[in-house]
Amino acid sequence: MKLDRITSNPNRMNGQPCIRNLRLTVRRVIELLAIYPDRQELRQEFPELEDEDIQQALIFTSSYLDDRIIDLPINYETVA
Template structure:
């Protein structure tokens, strides 16, 4: 299994959710922010504490922790 040196968990902070470098910024929020700010310049302007490697590891961590189940979607 891959080691994520920027993803941390502290049971005393945010209910033990995975965060970035011990900040009060969850992996989930980083993934949401990537979707909200597809332009990385805008993303880093909104979250100046983030570094490109933080984003990369957050996305990879989230991807590795998803189930491989099929979710049926309605046709448009």
């Protein structure tokens, strides 16, 4: 997929990847998805953010994650 909505400009937001040259970083979009699980509420707060922006931010972010095993603590209360 072409990530044509992800931009980077050294003179804007310290060169962090942004959405369409807006002052809205990819990292902020991911944070907003966690804060606003209801997309309608997210759209009300950030009307400039489009569905394609969100999709490309997720794809961009996932491309930086390695497939690796991370040891997590076992919660024996939830293990059946």
